[in-house]
Amino acid sequence: MTDLWQDAMDHAVSAARGAGQVVREALLEDRMVMVKSSSVDLVTQTDQKVEQLIIQSVKEKFPTHRFIGEESVAAGEPCVLSDEPTWIIDPIDGTTNFVHRFPFVAVSIGFSVNKQVEFGVVYSCLEDKMFTARRGRGSFCNGDPLQVSDQKAIKQSIIATEFGSDRDPEVVDKIFSSLRNILCIPVHGIRSAGTAAINMCLVASGCVEAYYEIGMHVWDLAAASLIVSEAGGVLMDVEGGPFDLMSRRVIAANNRTIAERISGEIQAYAPARDDAAAPGADP
Ligand SMILES: O=P(O)(O)O[C@H]1[C@H](O)[C@@H](O)[C@H](O)[C@@H](O)[C@@H]1O
Ligand SMILES: [Mg+2]
Numbered sequence: 001m002t003d004l005w006q007d008a009m010d011h012a013v014s015a016a017r018g019a020g021q022v023v024r025e026a027l028l029e030d031r032m033v034m035v036k037s038s039s040v041d042l043v044t045q046t047d048q049k050v051e052q053l054i055i056q057s058v059k060e061k062f063p064t065h066r067f068i069g070e071e072s073v074a075a076g077e078p079c080v081l082s083d084e085p086t087w088i089i090d091p092i093d094g095t096t097n098f099v100h101r102f103p104f105v106a107v108s109i110g111f112s113v114n115k116q117v118e119f120g121v122v123y124s125c126l127e128d129k130m131f132t133a134r135r136g137r138g139s140f141c142n143g144d145p146l147q148v149s150d151q152k153a154i155k156q157s158i159i160a161t162e163f164g165s166d167r168d169p170e171v172v173d174k175i176f177s178s179l180r181n182i183l184c185i186p187v188h189g190i191r192s193a194g195t196a197a198i199n200m201c202l203v204a205s206g207c208v209e210a211y212y213e214i215g216m217h218v219w220d221l222a223a224a225s226l227i228v229s230e231a232g233g234v235l236m237d238v239e240g241g242p243f244d245l246m247s248r249r250v251i252a253a254n255n256r257t258i259a260e261r262i263s264g265e266i267q268a269y270a271p272a273r274d275d276a277a278a279p280g281a282d283p
């Protein structure tokens, strides 16, 4: 059976590879760092350039498609997930890593139709690993199939998380309280790659059992969420409900038991949703 979106997915893979080349070259040069929502929410000209390169190339081939791009939203574009074919782009996931040359940086391209992710592409550019997933057809890294870990015991698990860019002391207290609870289960270890997309690809690869975070955005999650679920993993809200792409909260785990155990240990809070300012969105 022909795949309606195969052409788009092929384009996403080639755009991500091209973007990765730009990112690698930029790492050899001086990087001018700017800030967005706070002094620790960083952006560079490379983030902006890569996003524009991807969007332009998609517009030429798929002129009716829509976009949610991290840097376009930062520049004032609306963040709307409609039923239309929508490219959800994080040009550099791990900008802080990129700025510091910490070697985990990804280009993330998700594609949704009817608010459902149809394919996801995460290119870990410094490792040269191309993670891909097509809904119903599995997840792959450089063409090899991915499978989540079969570990059932959280006490024998590694859990990934991030600290984000919110430095409100009340939020930081909640982050540390959750981290303390999970560490003291006890688990084998806690890890942070510095990029949500790569953390989730590590879950899909079976290297870590779960990843959780509050505060990242739809562009961090869209592509990798499908890579996790197509590798056999589960996605859940941090309070145990269904995963919501726009809620800025996620647990991605190898199985439901581990996801639920993590959810029981998290001190949850609710940042403003990605679609909070969208027309018709709940206040
Ligand atoms: O590097 P970014 O694209 O800004 O994504 C970051 C995100 O902003 C931050 O909240 C998460 O903790 C990181 O894991 C993301 O990858
Ligand atoms: Mg990101």
Ligand SMILES: [Mg+2]
Pocket: 047, 070, 090, 091, 092, 093, 094, 095
């Ligand atoms: Mg980014």
